[in-house]
Amino acid sequence: MNVLLLYPLFPKSFWSFEKTLELVGRKAMLPPLGLVTVAAILPQEWNFRLCDRNVSQVTEADWEWADLVILSGMIVQKEDLLDQVQEAKKRSKKVAVGGPYATALPEEVEAVGADYLILDEGEITLPLFVEAVNQGQETGRFRATEKPDITITPVPRFDLLDLDAYSEMAVQFSRGCPFQCEFCDIIVLYGRKPRTKEPSQLIAELDRLYELGWRRGIFMVDDNFIGNKRNVKRLLQDMVPWMEERGYPFSFDTEASVDLASDQELMDLMTAAGFGAVFLGIETPDESSLAVTKKFQNTRDPLSESIHKITSSGLRVMAGFIIGFDGEKPGAGQRLVEFVEKTSIPTAFYSILQALPDTALWHRLSKEERLMNGTGNINQTTLMNFVPTRPMAEIAQEYIDGFMQLYDPLNFLDRTYRHYRILGTAPCHQKRREKRQGKPKGKGKGIDGKMLRALGILAWRQGVVRETRVRFWVYLWEMFQHNRGGIASYLGVCAQIEHFLEYREVVKANIESQLAACLEEEARVRGRWQAAQSVAKTAEHCPDDAAVEQLAS
Numbered sequence: 003m004n005v006l007l008l009y010p011l012f013p014k015s016f017w018s019f020e021k022t023l024e025l026v027g028r029k030a031m032l033p034p035l036g037l038v039t040v041a042a043i044l045p046q047e048w049n050f051r052l053c054d055r056n057v058s059q060v061t062e063a064d065w066e067w068a069d070l071v072i073l074s075g076m077i078v079q080k081e082d083l084l085d086q087v088q089e090a091k092k093r094s095k096k097v098a099v100g101g102p103y104a105t106a107l108p109e110e111v112e113a114v115g116a117d118y119l120i121l122d123e124g125e126i127t128l129p130l131f132v133e134a135v136n137q138g139q140e141t142g143r144f145r146a147t148e149k150p151d152i153t154i155t156p157v158p159r160f161d162l163l164d165l166d167a168y169s170e171m172a173v174q175f176s177r178g179c180p181f182q183c184e185f186c187d188i189i190v191l192y193g194r195k196p197r198t199k200e201p202s203q204l205i206a207e208l209d210r211l212y213e214l215g216w217r218r219g220i221f222m223v224d225d226n227f228i229g230n231k232r233n234v235k236r237l238l239q240d241m242v243p244w245m246e247e248r249g250y251p252f253s254f255d256t257e258a259s260v261d262l263a264s265d266q267e268l269m270d271l272m273t274a275a276g277f278g279a280v281f282l283g284i285e286t287p288d289e290s291s292l293a294v295t296k297k298f299q300n301t302r303d304p305l306s307e308s309i310h311k312i313t314s315s316g317l318r319v320m321a322g323f324i325i326g327f328d329g330e331k332p333g334a335g336q337r338l339v340e341f342v343e344k345t346s347i348p349t350a351f352y353s354i355l356q357a358l359p360d361t362a363l364w365h366r367l368s369k370e371e372r373l374m375n376g377t378g379n380i381n382q383t384t385l386m387n388f389v390p391t392r393p394m395a396e397i398a399q400e401y402i403d404g405f406m407q408l409y410d411p412l413n414f415l416d417r418t419y420r421h422y423r424i425l426g427t428a429p430c431h432q433k434r435r436e437k438r439q440g441k442p443k444g445k446g447k448g449i450d451g452k453m454l455r456a457l458g459i460l461a462w463r464q465g466v467v468r469e470t471r472v473r474f475w476v477y478l479w480e481m482f483q484h485n486r487g488g489i490a491s492y493l494g495v496c497a498q499i500e501h502f503l504e505y506r507e508v509v510k511a512n513i514e515s516q517l518a519a520c521l522e523e524e525a526r527v528r529g530r531w532q533a534a535q536s537v538a539k540t541a542e543h544c545p546d547d548a549a550v551e552q553l554a555s
Contacts, residue, residue, distance in 0.1 A: 003048040003135075006068035007041060007162070008090075009034040010075045010082035011055045014508060016351055016382050019169075021500040025456035028169040030056040032221060035172040036074045036101055036124075041159040043128045052162040055082065065093050070135075072120075074101030077358070084114045091115040096140075098131065100124060102191055106359040108143065119143040123177075123192070125150035149193050152177060153200050157207050160214055170219040170255070173207050175199055175237060179226040181259065183283070184295045184366070185324070187358040188225040196229030201237040205244055212251060222256035227280075229259075231268060238271035245276045255279040255320075261299050263308035269315040273430035278491065279318040281351075282309070287341040288334060291327035295363075309345045313421065316428030318491070321347050325401050326355035328391045335400025339407050346420035348495050350408050353382045354401055355390075371534050374523050382505075383512035385520045389527045398517055402510050409502035411470050419477040422492045426485025460497055 012018055012030075019031055034054055041050045051067065053060045071090040075083040080103050090097045091114075100120035104111045108119050118134070118141065120127045126146040134142045158173075165171070176198040179188050211220070228234055245252070254277040262269060262280065272280075284305060285297055292300050313319055323338050342350045357364045357373060367373050372389045382405075390397060407413060465474040474496075481489050 003045075004067050004069045005041075005044065005048050005050050006060075006064055006071045007034075007037045007050060007052040008060065008071055008073045008086055009037055009052070009054040009056065010073065010079040010086055012079055013081070014383075014505065015078065016353070016505065019498065019501045021504060022497050023169060025459055025497055025500060026169065027452040027455075029167040030054065031169050032172050032223075033163050033168050034074065035158060035174060035223060037072070038158040038160060038162055039155065039174075040072065040074065040100070040124055040128065041162055042156040043124055045132060050159065050162055054164075054167070055086070057164060057167040060086075060089075065090070065095065068095055070096045070098065072098045072100070074099070075103050076101065077103045077106065079103065080107075080110070084110070087111065087114045087116050100127070102187070105191060106187065112143075117141050122146035123150050125152065125155055149178070149195070149197060152197050153203065155199060155203070157203075157210050160207075160210055160216075165214060165216055170221050171211055171216055172221050172223045173204065173211075174223050175204050175234070176224045176227065176229055179229050179259075181226070181297070181299055182362075183285075183297045184362045185355060185358070187361050190360045192225060196226065198230050198233040198237075201233075201240040204237055205240055208241075208244065208252070212248065217251050219253045219255065222254055224256060227256040227258045228262055228265075228268060231265065235268060235271060238268075238275045241275040242271070250276050252276055253278045255281070257281040257283075259299050260284065260305065260308050261302065263303065263311040266311075266315065269312065269317060270430065273316040273428070277317060279320060280312065281320040281322065282312070284309075284321045284341075285324045286327065286330075286334065287337055288327075288330065291330055291334070294328050306341070306345050309347065310424070313346075313424045314428055316425060316430035318421065318425060318495070319345075319347050320349040320351065322351040322353075324353055324355050325404070326386050326390050326397050330390075330392060330397075332392065332396060333400070335397075335404040339404050342408060343413070343417065346417045346424065348414065348418040348421050349498060352401070352405055352408060354384070354386050354397065356384070356386060357388045370531060372527060372531050374520070374527050383509055385513060385516050389524055389531055394524045395517065395521060398513050402513055405506045405509050409499065409506045411464070411468055411499055411503065412473065414499045414502065415464070415470050415473055415477065415496065418492065418495050419473075419480070422481060422485055422488050422495075426481075426488055456497065457493065460493060460500075463500070464496065 014020065017031060023029065023031065034052070037052060041052070051064060053064055073083055073086060083099070083103060087097050087099065096118070097116045098118035098120055099111045099116045104119055105121045108121060111119060118131055120131045121143065122145055126148070127144040130144040131142065134144070160171075176196050177192040178194060178196040179186070179192075180194055180196060182189065182194065254275070256277065258280050260282050262282075283297075284300065285295065286292060287305060289301050292298070309319055309321075321342075323342070325335050325338065338352070357367050364373070367388045374387050374389065385394065385398060461474075464470045478489070481492055485492070
């Protein structure tokens with residue numbers, strides 16, 4: 003069986019970083035970890051080819067070679083995923099589709115001709131699919147009735163990847179998150195009980211990447227890396243000596259909840275194991291909005307203090323922010339910008355709230371008759387797909403203004419510098435430098451021609467051409483004086499503005515172009531919602547069912 007594993011295109015987004023990747027000669031930020039894991043679960047006597055369309059095109063030779071095409075993707079990739087299913091069917095290929103998008107909206111994938119839907123988590127549904135294929139079944143929909151034990155998950159087939167194409171590699175230790183944020187689809191897809199691999203499994207994955215010659219960053223793509231703190235500490239305790247023995251060949255980033263700040267032991271273990279950055283879902287500094295969306299873990303301690311604790315422990319903070327929560331007061335966008343500036347977070351992922359399929363938010367808004375057209379796609383160039391409690395036009399303008407301010411070149415450079423000055427005070431960096439002395443250096447750790455070229459372009463654009471020209475050199479000198487070991491990482495974050503300068507204009511243009519049509523639909527749906535509220539109020543005070551029914555009609 004010849005299997006073509008096909009990963010759809012990502013549209014231009016906050017995380018696509020095209021301009022930044024161009025500087026360092028890479029084609030994509032992260033590889034399709036799901037598909038290389040699928041390849042490891044399927045029968046190993048099958049033959050596999052992987053085509054990541056963010057890296058290369060599918061050739062006619064690929065199509066001709068394949069007996070079966072397997073696709074996986076997220077909602078944000080739906081357009082290209084559906085196109086590729088149709089391309090495969092034009093060539094009379096059998097097509098199987100899985101992943102978050104197909105699991106959330108299987109009918110959309112089925113409608114364009116997919117033969118097999120491998121939904122939920124593959125450890126359970128892929129064996130069902132293989133059995134069906136072996137029995138000669140031409141179609142099928144395979145679902146799980148439980149969450150799998152991921153201690154059985156094999157080492158992904160990293161050998162199928164073009165490693166040079168990616169800025170970072172990806173591994174996964176756990177799935178699921180213990181919290182109950184109303185807008186989040188992670189707990190729908192993977193549950194609220196975090197499941198982890200054994201530390202030995204993750205170490206085996208690192209061994210494999212090391213054997214293949216990988217020597218750059220790795221993103222631990224867990225939904226919430228610290229969801230099961232006990233098991234994470236077990237993993238980190240095993241990672242520390244592994245990393246030390248090899249001279250720290252990798253650096254790690256991950257995603258965690260803000261309560262990380264309350265566990266100093268955990269933060270110290272993370273930095274000792276080579277973690278350098280963490281993405282936090284902050285969402286908003288407005289506590290009333292956090293309560294509405296059931297993100298109670300962000301209300302237990304002052305958010306600004308938590309961020310300072312994490313940064314002072316040696317972890318660079320990236321953070322997610324959302325505008326458009328119910329009950330939100332005017333000026334939420336500006337308060338968000340002020341919070342980012344106050345806490346000196348360089349990379350602030352900013353988006354408008356979307357109601358994603360099957361989330362608690364989706365079900366509540368559907369019951370209230372507030373959903374508009376569209377399924378939601380968590381891309382930053384899309385307006386909300388429901389009627390908000392305050393005017394959509396007001397939210398849209400605050401969003402655009404906020405994006406323009408956050409990614410003003412001077413503002414971004416100032417935040418990045420302030421953040422790295424705090425990072426430079428963390429004791430973990432000196433300890434790691436001491437441990438590295440006398441240890442073998444990982445292959446490929448030096449500065450290559452691509453990095454020198456990137457540095458030259460960055461220095462020219464930010465140090466000569468733009469209004470940042472004076473501060474760029476002042477801050478670089480200050481970094482040399484106070485956080486010399488952090489300069490490479492600092493310049494890497496500075497380079498992100500090359501993407502954001504263009505992307506903020508894309509955000510502005512797209513939001514403004516959608517606004518008129520969305521406002522028209524907002525008015526229609528808001529009228530329906532208000533009528534439903536009126537009926538509900540009448541029902542509360544009027545026991546006459548016939549009268550209520552007449553009013554509703």
